[in-house]
Amino acid sequence: MPLDRFIRSLIAWQGAGGPPVPDRALTVEQARERYRASSARPFREDGHPHAAVASADRTIGTEDGSSIRCRVYTPESDERRVITFLHGGGWMLGDLDSHDRACRMLAASLGAVVVSADYRRPPEFPYPTPLRDAVAATRWTAESFPGREHVVAGDSAGASLSLGAAMDARDNGGPDLAALLLVYPPVDPSLRIAAACAYAEGYLLSVEDMVWNYEMYVPDPERRNDPAVDLLNADLRGLPPTVLATAEFDPLHDEGVRLAEKLAASGVPVRHVPGPGLVHGYFLMQDMVPAAAACSRLVVDELHAVLRPFSAPRAT
Structure with missing residues (x-):
């Protein structure tokens, strides 16, 4: 499918001055x-489709005695679901504000409480600190909202942390997870798959960007072989049903497809949502790019189908 015309215009606009x-x-x-300015558009309650979602900032204790912030989103409709959400941004750029709109959309569309975790970021806090914070947030969410269907979700770097947190839950006594949502996850730190992708450069995210991200996140090259970083070669058996979204014009597209295939081969129920015509980051473009909004709704519908296989998708 051709590159979406709105995204094509955005790329052309960015390159207009060189x-x-x-x-x-x-x-x-x-x-x-720069990331915050491009992602965190102010939320106005008047006329916003997700205005009924309330939010409050809380604090989560970490295993080293520190604490991190989280933002808890509570929708008007309550379907007894809770999502631990881990934001993207190359592990180092995103924050609670950059993904505020995406979290409100998830809360309103799924009738779920969403706990967005502000994990500590590299280079100040390299691996494994962000992953340990993701694990702490997942456990805190389960303890704070018992008796609910628990989903761990994330986009980009946050999807990598989500998968790592789910592996930890599997290997270390929980919490029990009903599903995983992985939106264009980076899972191959060697970047060989990304470098061979047809869209390695020129579509907002490049392979060179990912080189820099991994250098900041995991500065020790030897640790990039850890299963929680080299996720494509990790043991994926026993993970919860997974919705995995990719974007067509994304250096991470091919490794995302391979991850979906490996999850399925490992016995994990997988629903792959392709993003035809879209680029990495489309989950944050819903209010600017109609095709991004439509694909994001499809992602939510697929997650709803995993959680409630016999009910119709919720209107979004």
């Missing part, structure tokens, strides 16, 4: 500010 400066050429703080 090639954009890549994040890796900026300081970490400059890159974070």
Whole structure:
């Protein structure tokens, strides 16, 4: 399918003054500010389709005695579901505000409480700290909202952490998870699959961007062989049913497809949602790109079908 025309216009607009400066050429703080400016559009309650979702910031204790923030979203409709959400942004750029709208959409569409975890980020806190914080958030959510269907979800780097947290839950006595939602996850730190992808450059995320992200997240190359980082080669057996979304024009597309295939081969029920015409990051473009909004709704419908196989998808 051709690249979506709205996204094509966005890429053309960004390049109108010459090639954009890549994040890796900026300081970490400059890159974070750029990501925040492009992702965190102010939320206005008047006329917003998810205005009925309330939010409050809380604190989660971590295993090393520190604490992290989380934002708890409570929808008007309560379907006895709860989602631990781990934001993307190359492990180092995103935060609670960058993914506020996405979390409100999930809460409203699924009737689920959403706990968005502000895990500590590299380079200040490299691997395994972000993953340990993701595990702590998953456990906190289960303890704070017992008796609900529990989903761990994330986009991009957050999807990587979500899969790692689900593996930890499987191997270390829970919590029990009803489903996983992985939106364009990075799972091959060697980047060989991404480098061979037809869309390795020129579509908002590049392979060189991912090189920089992994260098910040896992500065020790030897640790990139850990199963929680080299997820494509990890033992995936015994994981919960998974909805896995990819984007067509994304360097991570092919490794996402391979992950879906390996999950299925490992006996995990998988629903793969392709993103035809879309790029990495479309989950944050729902209010700007109609095709991104439509695909995001399909992702939510697939997750709803996993949680309630015999009921119709909820209107979004």
